[in-house]
Amino acid sequence: MLVRLVAATLAAGLCLSMMTALHHGQESDNPKPAPKVDKRPAKEQAQEHVRRARRLIDFGRPLLAKKQLDLALAQDPQSRDVMLWQLRLYTRSTGGAEDARKWAEALAKNFPDDYESCFEIANFLFITQPDVVAPNPGKEDEVKAALTRLKAEVEIFQELADYIIAPTETLPGAASPRADLSLAWLARASRQTPRTGEVCFLAAQELDFRARRFESFSKLHGSFGPFGEAARKLLERAEKLYRRVIETSAADLTARAALCQVLLRLGRYEDARRECDAALLLSGEDAPVTNRLNAILIDVAGATGDLELLIGRLELRHRVYNDVDSALDLSAARRIRDAKWPFDRWREYRVVFGLRGEARLQGCGELLQLQPDFLEIHLLAAEALISRAEAITENVEARNSWYEGAVKAVDKAGELGEKLPDASRLRALALWHLGRFEEAAEAFSRTARLDPEDDYARRYARAARDIAAGLYTAPDYMALLNLGRDSDFKLQRSLLESLVKRAPRFFDAWLMLGEVNFLQRFNEEALAAYKQALELGPENLQALYGAGFAAINLGDFQQALKHWEKLNALSDNYRGTRRWMRIARSALTKGENRANAVRTWIAAATPTDAPRNRKAQLEKAVEQDPTFSEALTDLARLLREEAVSSGERNIGMLERAEALLSQAWQQAEDNYAKASARLELGRVRVQLRRFESAAEDMEAAFALDPDDGTALLMAALARRALGDEAGAAALMRRLYAEVPGSILLRPSDQVMTLLGLAPVKAQGPRAVTPGWTAGEKLKFDVSISGEGEGGEVGHHRAQWGFEMRVEVAATPENGGLWKLIVTFAPGAAAAVPGLEELRLQVELSPWFGLVRNPLPASRALADAVDPAISALCDALCLGLGDSPVLPPYGWRNERTQGPAHFSGEGYAEAAAIEQLVGDNLLVRRVAARGRYAGGDPDYVNDGGRVECVVELAGARCQLRRLTLTILNEQLAETDDDVISSKLSVKLTAR
16 A cells, blocks of 8 residues: 655545445446426425525525525425425524514414424424513502512413423413413423424423523512512423433533522422532533533522532632632622631622622621721722723823722721732723723732733733833823734824834833834834834843844845844744844854845845746855855755646656755854754655655754654654654654654644534543554444535435454554554344455554555445445544553644545544543544534635544553544535534444
8 A cells, every 4th residue: 555645634534435325426427417397296306495595594595595595485385394494594594583473474374283283383482482571669559560560470370380290191271372372382281292302392491481580570679579479480480391301411511500490499409509519520620511500509509508518619619710709709708707707708699799899889888887807998999999990081180089988998908918919900901091001010010920821911001101101192092902902903003103202211112113014024113113212121042132133134144144143132032033143143244245145145035026036036045155055955855846746746847846955064154054044954855755865954953942742743754654664653752752742733722612622631642543452353343423414415324233353463563563463253144235244454653643444346245335344443542552542632633545535625533531430431533524623604605623532441551432423514505505424423332
């Protein structure tokens, strides 16, 4: 098997012929078949349009779906499905409520006893129901009528809810097909299909919503007590409905959290706590519902006076959010515990916390009278005082009095000013507005010490010191901050020039003016601005860095070197400038030819839309000084890219590039330049199929400059091209050992979040691939299913299974490869004829995947076994080769052949250990592209997702179970359908 040497990700052709058939139907010999005439009856055609509309709605294309539904309507105006999906166009997507209402009415008239119709009508009525408005307490007749109506409504709600919980043959009278109440239609749905989770959940949501409104009404006036009792009655039914949902789906965490909230509102605190604990056992730390459950437990603790539960839950919340509110709440609760105050202090604190404006100030005063040493209350008062001051725009004296009050309030908080960043932050803000800039600088500096991630505090501290020194004014500083939000460089430049004229000692303004000019390639103006900045801040790293580049772009090597030498004395090799110092020094010491070559080379590096011009400039630079390694390397890189860009290798151009690079690395004057030349030489020799030399070049490049390990990875790929799997594996192990955090091996946090991967938090190296030994024999039950729908071929399904037997002939310790003999148990022929006669010899590298996959010549047999072989490959290539994974337990391994991957742009992939219990692991690998990889669903017309979940047991990581799912979908070129396919493979150890 020829292994292609590529540095990009490899896409596996997993069961390609079967997936193609599922995705597009069987191939035709005619590349452009004539348009088909649909001879099916109108009703069948209407159903096809409905199916297409459903797929388009799920894909997020409601307008395209509407076209399909209109076509269906023209062919079958009385179709239930047409009416149903016209309504779902609103409830599941976007659309006008009034347009949807006519479809709800049509379904109610024509299909009043159909489950789906009833449920969708109920869903529509729930979404569109008008808000409930409280009566005017000053109008006795209005209140009396409202309470009379409330009693009748609650009786109806109870009757309908009881029926949904335990339906019978006889519907309640309120469940009329003319009813305009969501619960009535849910009752009708329940008669058709009793106790479904979706009906019970929607009914519970309806009761929950109304109970919440009634609860709020009951607090408005003393005569509104019946609303509170009505709310309780509805919540009692909602509890039963949520429990029905949990009976149908024990893992429904949304319903469990809603049940906990209902129990809390009913005052059944122990029940709420017990249900929260049960839900947390299922959800784990990182589930979205966990924070909601934690908030409920905080409320339970507040209601029951359980201070230890309260503090424990507040600590967890602070670890998650780490914000101002969570810190203040935790501080207040700990103070109450340590001072042994009555628990009512916590309740009073929370009441005051929830107040705003004058009400909060009054509440703070009253609570401080009760508990003068409650320091956190002073901070709540300071917040309210600052908010009051910010609302005053004209009366400066009045505004300043509120700010003065805020400063005094923070000062009274005593020790909190040294413990909580927000205390210092509030004080600093008030002092800034009062014009007391020296004190503000000190307070902002303290904030930055307490919260090292608060970069704004550091900036404001410096600005406050500058303003106090008279370098510029506060309005000048705010003008500069606002400039940073504008991406128009031309406007920025104009405003900055005005600003530095008005405030010539404003360092940040000069620095920003230098950067803006540099980005616009006004190098002379940039250098002048950077110099002004350096007059004010002689040791500023950014200014020294920028001044050096502006100078070298102008050909002033002496000045560039001066700035960079000072920069590197302050911060060694700041942003890689040691290399640029060497280039500038060579231009000054190696004669006019080198100086001219450097100038030409820098001009070639200027962004341009014409690569041909860049090539000409690099040719000129090499002609000016044939010993200038940077120019030689860059020219060779351009030649290589040009030589392979057409898809055919230009050997002559590649050989010239090789000659240039051989000269470049010999002439290179530092390790960085040598490494760049050797790495590029290795790339060229790969194209020339000189893999042995390429590997040597890349290993040499890594030794000179390890960087992110790219050179070592490419060396390993070159070894593979030579068939040296053991050598390739050794290089990959070395890469992981020497650069364990390389971006080649570790995904970013953003990628992990995008893919929904949450690595378990633990310590120590973990093996994540089976520890099989030579001679070991294993058996797996294999279950494979595939389905595809959309386009002209409709819907296809296929499903089969068999027993797969694996004998381990060799392990990677000897030769770097797994060597497996795969056979199939007697009786497999019942699923796929001929299967039990196969004996496949599979070879794969734990780092790079399949080396040998001798699929049978029969397409039917190949299609039958290829998904199983691919899943087996996933199990053996899931980790970082055969190296134990170090924390954090997230990694990249998309270079393996055999397992399914995506390639090209717009994809993401990573793997993680997500569960760890003793020696048992659950590892999940996810790959996504297009819409599934963060692509905007309004513009990206395709997407795919691969998910592999592997359960490993024991110290030897025995493969217990593997589930592989591959999903692809795309909008049809005709914009009238979504074409999708799904392949699922399950391996279960026997």
